[in-house]
Amino acid sequence: xxxxxxxxxxxxxxxxxxxxxxxxxxxxxxxxxxxxxxxxxxxxxxxxxxxxxxxxxxxxxxxxxxxxxxxxxxxxxxxxxxxxxxxxxxxxxxxxxxxxxxxxxxxxxxxxxxxxxxxxxxxxxxxxxxxxxxxxxxxxxxxxxxxxxxxxxxxxxxxxxxxxxxxxxxxxxxxxxxxxxxxxxxxxxxxxxxxxxxxxxxxxxxxxxxxxxxxxxxxxxxxxxxxxxxxxxxxxxxxxxxxxxxxxxxxxxxxxxxxxxxxxxxxxxxxxxxxxxxxxxxxxxxxxxxxxxxxxxxxxxxxxxxxxxxxxxxxxxxxxxxxxxxxxxxxxxxxxxxxxxxxxxxxxxxxxxxxxxxxxxxxxxxxxxxxxxxxxxxxxxxxxxxxxxxxxxxxxxxxxxxxxxxxxxxxxxxxxxxxxxxxxxxxxxxxxxxxxxxxxxxxxxxxxxxxxxxxxxxxxxxxxxxxxxxxxxxxxxxxxxxxxxxxxxxxxxxxxxxxxxxxxxxxxxxxxxxxxxxxxxxxxxxxxxxxxxxxxxxxxxxxxxxxxxxxxxxxxxxxxxxxxxxxxxxxxxxxxxxxxxxxxxxxxxxxxxxxxxxxxxxxxxxxxxxxxxxxxxxxxxxxxxxxxxxxxxxxxxxxxxxxxxxxxxxxxxxxxxxxxxxxxxxxxxxxxxxxxxxxxxxxxxxxxxxxxxxxxxxxxxxxxxxxxxxxxxxxxxxxxxxxxxxxxxxxxxxxxxxxxxxxxxxxxxxxxxxxxxxxxxxxxxxxxxxxxxxxxxxxxxxxxxxxxxxxxxxxxxxxxxxxxxxxxxxxxxxxxxxxxxxxxxxxxxxxxxxxxxxxxxxxxxxxxxxxxxxxxxxxxxxxxxxxxxxxxxxxxxxxxxxxxxxxxxxxxxxxxxxxxxxxxxxxxxxxxxxxxxxxxxxxxxxxxxxxxxxxxxxxxxxxxxxxxxxxxxxxxxxxxxxxxxxxx
Numbered sequence: 001x002x003x004x005x006x007x008x009x010x011x012x013x014x015x016x017x018x019x020x021x022x023x024x025x026x027x028x029x030x031x032x033x034x035x036x037x038x039x040x041x042x043x044x045x046x047x048x049x050x051x052x053x054x055x056x057x058x059x060x061x062x063x064x065x066x067x068x069x070x071x072x073x074x075x076x077x078x079x080x081x082x083x084x085x086x087x088x089x090x091x092x093x094x095x096x097x098x099x100x101x102x103x104x105x106x107x108x109x110x111x112x113x114x115x116x117x118x119x120x121x122x123x124x125x126x127x128x129x130x131x132x133x134x135x136x137x138x139x140x141x142x143x144x145x146x147x148x149x150x151x152x153x154x155x156x157x158x159x160x161x162x163x164x165x166x167x168x169x170x171x172x173x174x175x176x177x178x179x180x181x182x183x184x185x186x187x188x189x190x191x192x193x194x195x196x197x198x199x200x201x202x203x204x205x206x207x208x209x210x211x212x213x214x215x216x217x218x219x220x221x222x223x224x225x226x227x228x229x230x231x232x233x234x235x236x237x238x239x240x241x242x243x244x245x246x247x248x249x250x251x252x253x254x255x256x257x258x259x260x261x262x263x264x265x266x267x268x269x270x271x272x273x274x275x276x277x278x279x280x281x282x283x284x285x286x287x288x289x290x291x292x293x294x295x296x297x298x299x300x301x302x303x304x305x306x307x308x309x310x311x312x313x314x315x316x317x318x319x320x321x322x323x324x325x326x327x328x329x330x331x332x333x334x335x336x337x338x339x340x341x342x343x344x345x346x347x348x349x350x351x352x353x354x355x356x357x358x359x360x361x362x363x364x365x366x367x368x369x370x371x372x373x374x375x376x377x378x379x380x381x382x383x384x385x386x387x388x389x390x391x392x393x394x395x396x397x398x399x400x401x402x403x404x405x406x407x408x409x410x411x412x413x414x415x416x417x418x419x420x421x422x423x424x425x426x427x428x429x430x431x432x433x434x435x436x437x438x439x440x441x442x443x444x445x446x447x448x449x450x451x452x453x454x455x456x457x458x459x460x461x462x463x464x465x466x467x468x469x470x471x472x473x474x475x476x477x478x479x480x481x482x483x484x485x486x487x488x489x490x491x492x493x494x495x496x497x498x499x500x501x502x503x504x505x506x507x508x509x510x511x512x513x514x515x516x517x518x519x520x521x522x523x524x525x526x527x528x529x530x531x532x533x534x535x536x537x538x539x540x541x542x543x544x545x546x547x548x549x550x551x552x553x554x555x556x557x558x559x560x561x562x563x564x565x566x567x568x569x570x571x572x573x574x575x576x577x578x579x580x581x582x583x584x585x586x587x588x589x590x591x592x593x594x595x596x597x598x599x600x601x602x603x604x605x606x607x608x609x610x611x612x613x614x615x616x617x618x619x620x621x622x623x624x625x626x627x628x629x630x631x632x633x634x635x636x637x638x639x640x641x642x643x644x645x646x647x648x649x650x651x652x653x654x655x656x657x658x659x660x661x662x663x664x665x666x667x668x669x670x671x672x673x674x675x676x677x678x679x680x681x682x683x684x685x686x687x688x689x690x691x692x693x694x695x696x697x698x699x700x701x702x703x704x705x706x707x708x709x710x711x712x713x714x715x716x717x718x719x720x721x722x723x724x725x726x727x728x729x730x731x732x733x734x735x736x737x738x739x740x741x742x743x744x745x746x747x748x749x750x751x752x753x754x755x756x757x758x759x760x761x762x763x764x765x766x767x768x769x770x771x772x773x774x775x776x777x778x779x780x781x782x783x784x785x786x787x788x789x790x791x792x793x794x795x796x797x798x799x800x801x802x803x804x805x806x807x808x809x810x811x812x813x814x815x816x817x818x819x820x821x822x823x824x825x826x827x828x829x830x831x832x833x834x835x836x837x838x839x840x841x842x843x844x845x846x847x848x849x850x851x852x853x854x855x856x857x858x859x860x861x862x863x864x865x866x867x868x869x870x871x872x873x874x875x876x877x878x879x880x881x882x883x884x885x886x887x888x889x890x891x892x893x894x895x896x897x898x899x900x901x902x903x904x905x906x907x908x909x910x911x912x913x914x915x916x917x918x919x920x921x922x923x924x925x926x927x928x929x930x931x932x933x934x935x936x937x938x939x940x941x942x943x944x945x946x947x948x949x950x951x952x953x954x955x956x957x958x959x960x961x962x963x964x965x966x967x968x
Contacts, residue, residue, distance in 0.1 A: 019346055019359065019387060022103050023066040026075065026112040030084060030092060033118035033163070038062075040082040043094065043114070048074045050100065050342040051283075051300075052312050052406055053453065055349060068103050071345035074312060075099040077114050079144030084118065091161045092116040093146045098314060100341065117163035122184060124149070125157035126170060128192040134172040138162060143227050143317040162188070167226040176228045177238040178217060195238035198247060198264055200271030202233045204254065206278055209233075216248040216319040223327045227317045242269070248319040252410040255279035255307040256320045280414040281308035282449070287351060287403070291424040292392055296351065296358045296384040302339055304376040308413030312338075320413075322374045335376065343382040352402045354394060358384030395428050398461045405435075407452040416449030421458070429515045429562030431461040440516040441523045442563035464514040466524065466560035470570040472510035477503055477676070484676040486573065486623065486633040496623060496635055498677045499549040499574030506542035507556065515562040523561025530554050547574040551627045573628060578678035579621040579637055583671060585684075587612045597671070597682030604684055608660045608691040614641055617651040619673045619680075635675045642670040660690035662794070663728045690728055693798030694741060694790040697723040700804070712807045713781050714900025716765055719745060719788075720773035724800075726792045739793045745769045747776075748785040750803050755784065759902060779902040781806045808903075812840030813847050813894030815909035816873065825916040826885040832859075836894050837873040839907065844868040844896035851880060853913070854888035868896075885915040 024047070028039035038061040047056045047065045050072050056065050080094040095115040101108070117140060126134055133152040139145045140163070149158045164184050170177040172192060179190060202213045210233040217237060218225040221244050228237055239245055242261035250256035254276035264271075281304040288297040309316040309324040318324050325335070344350060348357040365381045406417040422444035429442040434457040437448050442463070447456055470493035475482050477497070486494040497503045505528075511521040521541045528537035530545055531552055537543040552572040559565050581597035585604055592612070593604045606612050616639050624632035641648040643655045644667050657667060669684040700708050701718040711717045721743045734740055746769065747755045747762060755761040759779055767774025778784070783805045791797040816835045824830040832851065838844050846866050851859040859880035868874055882888075893908040895901075 019348070020070045021067050022070065022106040022108065023064055024068060024073065024075075024101065024103055025064040025107070025109040026062070027109075028061050028063065028077070028112045028114055030094075030116040031113045032095075032116040033092075035084070035116075035118060037084065039114060040084055040092075042080075042082055044078055044080060045112070046076045046078065048076055048312075049344060049349065050074050050312070050338065052409075053349060053404055069344070069346040069348060070104050072100065072102050072341040072343075075101060075112060077112070079140065079142060079146075081146040084116070091119045093119065093140050093144070093163050093166075095140055096142050096144065096314060098312070100338075117165065119161040119163050121186065122160055122162040123157060123187045124151075124160055124162075124168075124190065125188070126151050126190045126192060127156070129153040129156050129172070132173065134170050134192075137169045137171070139167045139169065139226065141165065141167070141224055142315060143167075169226070169228060175236045175238075176215075176230070178226045178228060179240075180219070180224055180226065195240040196242060196269050197236050197238050198242070198269045198271065199234070199236035200249075200274050202235065202249060202251060202274045202276060204251075204278065205275050208278070210251055210254075210276070212251055214248075214250045214317075214319055216250070216317075216323075218246045218248065218318065218323055218327075220244045220246060223323075225315075225318055225323070225327070227319060246323075248323065249274050249276070250307065250319040250413065251276055253278060253280055253414045255305065256413065258320065279305055279307040280416060281305050283406075283415065283417050285403075285417065285419045287419070287421045289353075289421070289423040293353060293390040293394070293423075294386055295361075296347070296386070298343070298351075298382045298384065299379055300339070300342055300381075301379040302376045304415065305413070306374040308415045310338075311409045311415060320374075321376070336378070339376075339378050340380050343380055346387075347384060350404045353386070353390060354399050355402075356386055356388050356390060358386050361385045395425060396462060398431065398459055401458045401460065402455045403447060403458070404455050405447055405450045405453065407454075408449045418449055419447035419456075421445040421447070426563050427463055428460045429463045429564075430458055431515055431517070432459045433457070439523055439561070440513075440518070440520050441561040461515055463562045463564050465564050465566050466511065466513045466515075466558065466562070467566070468507060468556060468558070468568045469510045469512070470568060473570065474506040474509055475503055475676075476506065477501060482676045483636040483638060485636065486628075487630055492629050493570040494573060494628060494630075494633065495570065496573045496575065496633075496676055497547055498576050499547050502544055502546055503572075504542055504544045505554070508541045511541070511558070513560045513562060515560070515564075520561050525559045527557045528554065529557075547572050549574045549576075550625070571628075573623060573625070575623060576677050577621060577675075578680045579619050579635070579673045579675050581616060581671060581673050581680045581682050582618040582620070583682060584615045584618070585612060586615075597680065600681075601683040601685050603687070605687045605689065606657060607689045608657055610691070611654050611656050613652065613654045614669065614671070615652045616641075616671050616673055619651075621675050621677075635677070638674050640670075640672040640674070642672070644668070657686065657688040660688045660692065660728055660794075661686075662690050662733075690792070690794040691796060692727055693796050694726040694729075694792050695724060696721065696788045696790040696798045696800035697725075698786055698788045698800050698802065699723050700786075708807075710804050710807045711778055711784075711786075712809045713778050714902060715809065716775055716777055718773060718775050719786065721788055721790060722772065724788070724790045724798075726790075729792050729794075734793075741793075742791040743770060743772050744789040744791075745771075745774065746785075746787040746789075748787060750783050750785055752785065778806060779900075781808055781812075781903070781906065808840050809842065810840050810898045810900060810903075811838055811842050811844035811847070811868070811870070811896035812899055812903050812907060813837075813844060813868075813896050814839045814907035815849070815892045815894050818890070818892055818909060818911065819875075820913065823914060823916055824880075824882050825918060826882050827918040829879055829881045831877055831879050833875055833877045834892055834909075835873060835875050836868070838868045838870050838896070840896075840899065840903075841870050842898065843870060844899075847894055847896040849876065849878060850893045850895075851878060852891045852893075853880075853882060853915075854884060856883060858882070858890075882915045885917045887912055887914050 028043055030037050030039050041060050044059050045063045046054055048054050077097040079096040082092060082094060083089050084092045097114050131153050133150055136149045137145050138147040147160055149160055151158055165182045168179045168181055168190055202210050204210055213230040213235050214227055215235045215237045216225055216227040217239055242264050245261045247259045248256050257274055284301040286299040306321045309321055313324055313328055315324050315327045345360045346357055361383050403419050405419055408416045430440050430445050439446060470490055471485055471488035475484050484495045484497060486496055507526060508521045511519045513520050525539050526541050528543045554570050554572055557567045584594040585592040587610055619637060621635040622632050623635060639649060639651045641653045667686045669686055672679055672681040699720045699722060700711055702708050703716040749755060757764050762779055763777045765775040765777055783803055785801060785803050787801045789797050789799045814837045816837055819833040821831055834849055844866060846862060846864040848862040859878045861878045863876055890913050891908055891910045893904050895904045
């Protein structure tokens with residue numbers, strides 16, 4: 001490890017008038033373990049300012065940093081784990097190395113010796129592992145972890161590349177075991193529990209939660225140490241011999257605590273609770289600009305306690321400043337030189353104004369109040385001149401300052417860097433910052449400790465007067481914001497409050513700073529006065545006061561964070577009155593009630609489920625007083641409508657009463673109209689009319705009293721409304737109040753045409769169309785609509801209107817057609833074929849056909865054992881003898897056992913047939929004609945003879961005639 005000593009040099013090139021630049025070149029060489037060889041090509045080299053600002057980084061065995069301003073620098077080689085070709089590719093542990101150099105020529109070259117520890121293969125075994133696994137880590141003496149492995153109870157060994165000297169740390173079952181190993185050969189045996197454990201818990205004196213603990217074991221003889229980090233507040237560490245060792249317990253942000261081996265022995269190696277005190281260290285960079293911006297003064301003040309090691313020195317992980325300086329063997333004078341070296345020749349990498357940097361104009365001065373191993377208190381001062389003249393005209397517009405800030409570092413303490421920028425010009429102020437933690441204000445500007453390193457950009461602008469918008473001043477009474485603005489005109493802003501009551505006024509939302517573009521009232525100062533400035537309230541953005549009755553005057557003087565003064569005045573009128581409630585209640589555009597609340601409670605009547613509008617919009621509270629310019633004023637009002645199930649804060653609201661008073665009784669609505677000085681209210685008693693219809697339910701039952709879903713044709717069917725109900729008029733209420741539900745039945749065709757009782761529709765067997773229950777027999781197989789209307793005592797009706805398909809629950813004989821093999825003749829027996837179908841739902845075991853011709857029954861026949869199943873058809877024949885001839889109508893009607901009578905007519909078949917004349921009628925007619933002729937001839941003869949004419953007797957030939965045969 002590299003020690004820091006006389007390598008610190010004072011700042012050079014004092015008084016330079018122009019920037020001088022040069023380059024630094026380094027040949028990086030590995031030194032250690034008997035080797036001296038060029039470094040690995042991947043070796044990282046960083047160039048930093050003495051204060052720790054990283055300027056550049058490079059890798060290789062030969063590196064060059066160019067375009068550097070003359071001055072002091074620190075070359076840092078961080079700890080690394082690399083291979084080395086000079087050692088046949090073996091790994092080397094590169095130890096962290098610091099070199100301080102001064103650049104004061106155009107080109108400087110030097111050899112950079114880097115300490116390394118070559119490694120070799122080591123067989124590592126862990127003894128006494130009872131179960132599970134253990135994590136191994138290996139660190140160099142600086143605390144850099146370069147290798148790790150894992151072993152288990154079943155496989156407790158491994159081969160690793162290790163140097164000859166290192167710390168071995170075993171993590172096993174939430175405990176850590178640390179071993180300092182020296183002169184390590186090809187094998188290493190680590191015995192678990194090889195040492196005495198020390199354990200304890202860490203807490204903060206301020207009660208804050210401790211989340212990280214560092215336990216550092218320091219050997220007081222050779223100053224070797226190891227630091228182990230624990231997550232949480234508990235720790236356990238082991239050492240084979242505590243006699244000459246020290247244990248340092250630390251946590252970021254707290255002062256460390258040290259225990260000697262002797263003390264630990266007296267405590268039997270158990271510390272119980274270790275209490276840490278909050279502590280931090282700070283480096284202050286104070287920049288001060290002259291009024292003409294040509295000169296920059298810088299003071300760097302170090303306030304470092306023992307809790308914080310210096311990050312730029314080696315062994316910063318040891319846990320305390322004392323042990324860091326002790327191990328590094330750094331003298332007080334060396335620390336002095338280091339602090340003095342942090343002054344740079346040029347501010348190009350640290351402070352720029354509009355992109356222009358400053359040049360160190362003389363030798364820096366150093367003042368040490370205290371530089372000791374347990375604390376540092378020192379200041380270094382430097383004066384700079386700008387490299388390029390800056391005109392003060394920059395004050396007339398926005399300009400920027402860029403400051404490089406180092407981030408807070410934990411080592412293991414906490415080192416923060418705070419930056420203050422002051423300037424001698426009140427006409428400018430800070431407008432914005434790239435860091436949100438910077439308070440926007442005038443001079444000085446404070447940049448608090450930043451979490452990370454980098455430039456913070458500050459934008460400054462010409463100052464402008466801040467403003468207070470009077471109407472945005474907020475008033476609170478009893479912790480609640482009130483609406484009390486009477487007039488918002490800036491020159492005549494008037495508020496009202498009740499007099500003799502404590503009132504809080506808050507100006508934060510009314511304030512605006514045009515410099516920052518925000519209401520940064522936190523950075524401003526306010527002074528209040530009420531009524532002739534007799535009572536003052538200094539330096540507050542909000543005050544609490546009482547007010548007199550009548551007019552009060554409030555004065556506010558303020559100074560913005562940007563340093564500009566201002567003033568404003570507004571008025572507060574004190575009075576104690578309550579509003580007048582004016583209401584208007586409407587529904588469907590019709591007024592239900594409107595008036596003032598003088599007659600509260602107010603009775604109103606509304607319909608259930610109907611939207612009702614409630615309005616208190618025209619309620620009022622006026623202030624009229626000659627002392628008030630612009631009087632009269634309406635006091636702002638707020639509204640609260642309280643309905644049975646909800647609340648509305650609007651002047652106009654609406655509500656739907658879902659339940660009638662028959663169910664829940666009269667319901668109540670409240671309106672509360674409030675002002676800053678008092679409240680008024682009204683109560684409404686609401687009777688809600690029932691508009692919910694009864695539920696009409698049609699129940700159909702057969703003759704056995706069984707509920708069926710569809711009526712059966714030709715049977716005794718019961719229609720009942722017994723399952724109908726009203727949601728609010730239940731049977732108990734109806735009986736108690738001698739009320740009832742009324743019923744009305746209608747039977748319609750499916751097209752909605754009412755059907756009256758008849759042989760082709762339905763027959764009423766009992767009850768009426770207005771009975772709760774009545775019995776009918778349907779004389780049709782067509783679907784019907786059954787309509788039930790139920791009306792409650794509030795004259796609200798509900799209807800069930802459903803279509804029902806008629807059920808046939810018997811045989812049903814339908815005659816489809818007839819067939820005559822030949823034309824029938826009068827008086828002659830003939831055969832007729834009939835096609836029938838059982839259109840019913842039950843098998844017809846037998847059925848009868850009746851034939852009527854010309855209105856006279858011609859034939860009847862019963863077909864027994866027919867067993868005509870439902871839906872099937874058959875052809876049957878009948879014989880008959882026509883009694884007359886001509887064109888006659890014929891009707892064939894079928895019937896089956898169990899078939900309702902009305903079905904016969906709807907299943908009959910009708911047509912017209914032609915019947916021939918009887919064959920026996922023609923001979924008789926011919927004989928009659930002949931007889932008539934003979935008689936006529938005889939009479940003629942007698943007449944002629946009687947007149948003397950000669951007559952001739954004619955003998956009628958007697959011929960027998962054969963009768964025609966019957967047609968069969």
